[in-house]
Amino acid sequence: MRFHISTTSRLPIYQQLAQQIREAIARGELLPEACLPSVRQMSQDLVVNPNTVARAYTELEREGLLVSRPGRGIYVAQPRNDLTPAARDRRLIEKMNPWLTEAVHLGYAADEVLRLVAERVREFQWQNEKVA
Amino acid sequence: MRFHISTTSRLPIYQQLAQQIREAIARGELLPEACLPSVRQMSQDLVVNPNTVARAYTELEREGLLVSRPGRGIYVAQPRNDLTPAARDRRLIEKMNPWLTEAVHLGYAADEVLRLVAERVREFQWQNEKVA
Amino acid sequence: MRFHISTTSRLPIYQQLAQQIREAIARGELLPEACLPSVRQMSQDLVVNPNTVARAYTELEREGLLVSRPGRGIYVAQPRNDLTPAARDRRLIEKMNPWLTEAVHLGYAADEVLRLVAERVREFQWQNEKVA
Amino acid sequence: MRFHISTTSRLPIYQQLAQQIREAIARGELLPEACLPSVRQMSQDLVVNPNTVARAYTELEREGLLVSRPGRGIYVAQPRNDLTPAARDRRLIEKMNPWLTEAVHLGYAADEVLRLVAERVREFQWQNEKVA
DNA sequence: GTGGTCTAGACCACA
């Protein structure tokens, strides 16, 4: 797994890293129980402050995506299944509003949005099976 | 139209307000040429500093969602359509990506995501026509 | 790069500064990825409130001329190219019209105006290539 | 001569009116010594506050485009010729900077700008003869 | 009355 940060992006560095790790996990490139590079190692690779890497890891741990085992390293967590289907839906729908709103403002027609989502979903090499 | 802000949210107040206005416009609850509450009025309603409200309004004006008419008030503008198709897609995808990642983590299958979006799109009173 | 503000001008301070930065960028004196003075530094140089400088920077960031990187500084971005040709023309004509009117009032003939513009264009270190 | 104001524009009403009068004069639709509608008449036609019309007239009088003859009305002034060629050029060039800067940011190539200016000049039905 | 600008000074997030 190689990550890289863009010093020209306006996004905070720790968030760039966090989002890349999230997507790597989502894509299945980082499997559960995989071990991530140490804070020190990663900070050297990316040429950033160790604090910045630590912050990204902390954020992901708080989200339940990573688990740190003190003295041994930081690992990809098992996928959580503690949400009821209704709670899952609620959570996802809630976060849909801002970008759907953006779509309206950008002048997208309804079917264009659906087309774009479908396209992106394909590119994501979606691996989840339908659970219901 | 009623708005409300959460002081416990990590999102800045002016952005909370801006996003609520964006959604109200996207939903068609605030139609073009509708007049918004004055800065002073809104700041009283929300119990925040008038500057904070002004900032939200200014932000939305820069985005082309509102137009301010000094001495008269601030009004809802027409949706923008001055971006190239590629730039439009780029913007939307950027905002959609983190959400898709989230969907994967929640265990959603591809067709479930599409179903959810389609459903939500229907709930919006989508007024845009396909431009192309 | 030296900037200066006129307290006697009717133009707001933050706009005076913004316009000077715009012109410096347009002339090629400030190249992409160049770092601008910090808000605090600039506010000392100009003897104005830091908020006023921040406002100029924010305005230019919204226009896509600058990118701010929290904790790191504020930098010159690449010129925007996300507008449709029609929207581009509309914007430019809108700003050009009052100037053309002025030229007529000053008694300029059509070819004199063209000559004057051509001259000035040459003085700019025009870096854009024709896109179409 | 018919004028009209857009209540949907963000430009102050008195400036909309002033600019329309300027352009009408520039185009030769309003000739020197032509008499403009009274403040009261104009304010009724446009359905705006008389103060607003008065302000537009005052602005144009200050610029030397109109002369008011108390008790008789307000008239288009004779074109001024009191500037030396150098002063004329200086004045016009000074006001060229902002929109030329905009052109750079919008990504225009040098010859595109010249083309656009030439086009607009033609549409203006330019009536001035070369003076030099 | 409306919005727009400016100042002073505080606190937070990021590196």
Next chain:
DNA sequence: GTGGTCTAGACCACC
């Protein structure tokens, strides 16, 4: 150190 947010309160332009 950097930029980002928020407040309080002043003054101006526009209608």
